[in-house]
Amino acid sequence: MEKSTGLKKVKTAVFISGKGSNLKNLIKFSKNKKYRFSVNLIFSNTYKAKGLKYSKKYKIEKKIIRYDNKIITDKKILKILKHKKIRLICLAGFMKILSKYFIKKFKGKIINIHPSLLPKYKGLNTHIRAIKNREKFAGCTVHYVTSKLDAGKIILQKKVKISRKDNHFSLAKKVLKKEHLIYPAAINKILN
């Protein structure tokens, strides 16, 4: 990852498919001068993503492109990213798998937040699985994106204790709070 130099912030795109609480949180942190990135583009594969509302609220450009054909869509996105001089992509609840072509083009500059202590519980329904397996801890991980799902190099992780009273909703809530702490910190870690 190229480091950020001087006071210039690294132009970042956040990719979402849903609620966008991580997006909102990243936008907030990006306004602090200690954080070396700015959110310049919000991308979604669906109009239904609730987080798209932050485009208007924070005056950040948004692009929505449906994934009818992965390669064509990925090429379209790459063109937009180039035009906007985006240097970092943060996946935040983005429910599509990027093509190998895309990942190669943006090699080392795509990161993701995942709601588990990777390498445990890759993929979906992480909290349900962790509870079912009677794990003592759950957590979240920020990692680089490679063509292998949830398997890229880990940047930061945070643990939370699973209590006996937890169900997957309460656990998701607890973990999300930690996600909001480690995502901006992980970005600064790779940029500094």
Ligand code: GRF
């Ligand atoms: C988060 O739990 C994140 O770890 C996962 O999807 C969820 C997105 O939440 N990849 P939000 O849309 O940022 O609120």
